[in-house]
Amino acid sequence: MSPEMIGLTGIVVMVIIFLLGLPVGFTMGLVGLVGFCIVNSPSSGLSMLARDFFDTFSSYSLTVIPMFVLMGSIAFFTGMSRRLYDASYIIFGRVRSGLALATLAATAGFSAICGSTSATAAAMGKVAIPEMRRYGYDRSLATGLIAAAGGLGILIPPSTIFIIYGILVQQSIGKLFISGVIPGLILAIIFMLTVYVMCLLNPKLAPAGVQTSWKEKLASMTGLLEMLALFVLVIGGLFSGLFSPTQAGAAGAAGAIIIGLVRRQLNWKAFWDAIEDTLKISAMIMVVVAGAVVFGHFMAVTRIPLLASDFLGSLPVHPMVVMGLIILIYLIAGCFMDSLALIMLTVPILLPLITRLGFDLIWFGVIIVLVTDMGVITPPVGINVFIVKGVAQDVPLESIFKGTLPFLVGIIAVTVLLMFFPVLATWLPSFTRY
Numbered sequence: 001m002s003p004e005m006i007g008l009t010g011i012v013v014m015v016i017i018f019l020l021g022l023p024v025g026f027t028m029g030l031v032g033l034v035g036f037c038i039v040n041s042p043s044s045g046l047s048m049l050a051r052d053f054f055d056t057f058s059s060y061s062l063t064v065i066p067m068f069v070l071m072g073s074i075a076f077f078t079g080m081s082r083r084l085y086d087a088s089y090i091i092f093g094r095v096r097s098g099l100a101l102a103t104l105a106a107t108a109g110f111s112a113i114c115g116s117t118s119a120t121a122a123a124m125g126k127v128a129i130p131e132m133r134r135y136g137y138d139r140s141l142a143t144g145l146i147a148a149a150g151g152l153g154i155l156i157p158p159s160t161i162f163i164i165y166g167i168l169v170q171q172s173i174g175k176l177f178i179s180g181v182i183p184g185l186i187l188a189i190i191f192m193l194t195v196y197v198m199c200l201l202n203p204k205l206a207p208a209g210v211q212t213s214w215k216e217k218l219a220s221m222t223g224l225l226e227m228l229a230l231f232v233l234v235i236g237g238l239f240s241g242l243f244s245p246t247q248a249g250a251a252g253a254a255g256a257i258i259i260g261l262v263r264r265q266l267n268w269k270a271f272w273d274a275i276e277d278t279l280k281i282s283a284m285i286m287v288v289v290a291g292a293v294v295f296g297h298f299m300a301v302t303r304i305p306l307l308a309s310d311f312l313g314s315l316p317v318h319p320m321v322v323m324g325l326i327i328l329i330y331l332i333a334g335c336f337m338d339s340l341a342l343i344m345l346t347v348p349i350l351l352p353l354i355t356r357l358g359f360d361l362i363w364f365g366v367i368i369v370l371v372t373d374m375g376v377i378t379p380p381v382g383i384n385v386f387i388v389k390g391v392a393q394d395v396p397l398e399s400i401f402k403g404t405l406p407f408l409v410g411i412i413a414v415t416v417l418l419m420f421f422p423v424l425a426t427w428l429p430s431f432t433r434y
Contacts, residue, residue, distance in 0.1 A: 003039050007302025010035040014295070014345075025284070028344065029053075029291035032298040039301045048297055056290035060246070064173060066282040067249025068158045071230070071256045072119055073274035073281075075110070078260035081123045084109050084227055089131075090212050090220040097199035097206040099135055100145055101192050103128040107149040108188040109224065111156040112231045117339070117376050119281070121150025121384045125391040138205040139395050141198070144377075144403015146391075147384040149191060151373040151411070154339065156184035157235055158249065160285060161343060161372065165365045167289075168347045172362075173245040174238040175429035179362050180369065181235070182424050183414055187370075190410040198406060226259050239432045285340070292344030299349060312353050319357045320419065326350060327371055327415070334375025339383075342372055363418070366425040370415045377404040 001009075014031040018024065029049070037045035056062065075081065088102035088109070095101060107124045125146045132142040154161040157177035166173040199206040234252040237243035243251060260266025312322050333342055347368070354364050376384040378401075385400045392400075418424055 003302040004304060004307065006035055006038055007299060007304040010295075010298060010302075011304075023287075024340070025287035025289075025291035027291065028288070028295040032291065032295035035298040036294070036301060039298070049294055052293045052297065053290045056293055057286060059167075062163075062167065062286065062289065064163055064246040064249050065160060065285055066278055067246060067253055068160065068163075069119075069281045069285075070274065070278040071158075071234075071249060071252040072110075073277040074253060074256035074260060074266070074271075075227075075230070076119070076123045077270040077274045077277075078256070078263065078265045080226060080256070080259070081106070081110050082127050083222075084224065085124070085127050085131075087220040087222070087224050091217050095196075096203065097195050099128075099132050099137065100141065100195045100199070100206055103132065103145060104149050104188060104191050104195065107146070108152050108156060108184070109227045109231075111152040111184070112158075112227065112235075117150050117153040117373070117384060118387055120153030121146055121387045122391070124150065125388050129388070129392050132206075133392075136207050139392070140399040140403035141195075141205050142403070143388045143392050143395050143400040144405070144407065145191075145195065147377050147382070147388045147400055148404045148407030148411075149188075150384045150387070151376050152184060152188060154373060154376075155180045155187060155366075155369055157181060158252075159369065161339060161369050162365060163245070164285075164289060164340065165343055165347060165368065168344070169351055169361050169365070171365065172429075172432075174248075174432055175362055176365050177235065177238060177245070178428045178432050179366050179425045181428055183366055183370065183418060186417070186424070187410065187414045190413060191407055194406050194410050230255050230259070239428075241432065288340055288344060292348075295345065296348040304349065306352060308349055308353065313356050319359070322353070322357060323359065323367075323419070326353075327367070330368065330371040331374060331378075334372055334378060339372035339375050342375065343368060360422060360426055362429055363422045363425045367415065367418060370411060370418070374408060374411050377401075377408060 010031050014027055017027045017031070033045050033049050036048055085102065085106040088105040089099060092098035092102045092105070103124065106128070107120060110124060111120050128146060129142055133139060153159070157180050159177065159180060162176040162180060163173055165171075166176045230252055233255050234243075234248045237251060238245065238248050257266060260270070312325065315322060330342065330346070333346070354361065376382060379385075382401065382404075385397065385404065388400055389395065389397055
């Protein structure tokens with residue numbers, strides 16, 4: 001059997017194992033190890049495995065992950081997401097669908113200090129879904145909104161997906177963070193317009209909110225200021241060149257701890273819960289990265305990335321048509337694979353092609369994040385849908401998937417907008433050093 005056929009067989013076997021529900025990192029590592037041993041030799045495969053796992057877990061670049069995860073965990077366990085949500089609800093006041101708009105605003109804000117789509121969906125789902133249901137919101141709208149809005153966590157900086165992508169393509173993580181700001185804000189605004197128009201056309205979906213005075217609105221701003229302070233500290237430090245990405249994550253985590261102590265809501269239990277949550281998430285991501293590195297070396301010896309690049313690059317069509325095909329591949333694959341696993345698997349394969357076609361790697365990173373954002377709300381995998389299902393267990397999965405459809409259209413619209421106007425993703429990063 002040729003190396004190319006071994007590589008294709010490995011991909012098929014890996015996807016089958018994914019669908020059986022085995023852990024992503026171990027699956028990629030196992031398939032990569034076995035495939036590498038078949039193509040080369042068992043001794044070289046075992047040597048490669050040991051080297052890749054050691055290099056991954058001792059990598060300074062990856063220390064940025066636990067720092068940002070810790071910041072988000074501290075923010076959640078000290079009640080920052082609840083205060084952010086309450087403030088947003090008071091500010092939107094009596095606007096019809098105001099509670100849904102407040103949920104979107106709070107989710108966008110929490111995304112700016114979290115960096116994980118799953119954590120954002122879980123945190124805001126626990127806070128917002130009971131409230132929306134108590135006020136008579138349509139359950140499909142309420143759950144679908146949370147599942148879709150959770151995707152803002154991988155677009156609005158900081159984002160673990162941007163970190164992994166930046167390491168894979170050797171691009172500035174700071175610039176990738178900054179590149180997601182404008183597209184993330186545009187997507188949040190489109191989500192809000194979608195909800196408002198839906199409720200305007202069908203008032204039964206959501207009742208009007210409660211009337212609040214300007215005094216109450218101003219008083220609620222304290223719930224936004226702490227989130228804004230963390231965002232300015234982290235992103236402002238990156239933008240100005242004061243912090244490297246790892247230092248920015250550490251500063252953000254320290255800032256979250258200080259806010260929790262000042263508010264007297266960071267006790268020992270909350271602190272240890274945040275530490276435990278951080279360790280679990282960080283270890284999971286590290287294992288996925290290490291497994292993907294092993295699988296990437298297996299792909300390299302099979303020459304599949306080079307052959308795929310040569311084939312797509314030789315097509316007699318405009319480069320944008322090739323990009324459209326790549327996006328279509330991601331859309332289909334995203335229906336079956338976790339976003340992190342999908343990026344770890346495909347980026348090493350597509351990188352030679354993207355470089356050959358002359359596309360900006362920062363811009364491509366935002367495109368990939370947007371497309372994988374669709375994957376977290378599309379069946380059958382739709383990880384955010386299953387997370388929301390865990391919060392609202394009496395709501396059928398089909399109702400949640402149905403509720404995400406209008407927001408899926410919004411993500412597609414932003415993706416198309418970026419295709420025609422790449423400057424939306426590349427303008428801000430041009431001003432930062434890191």
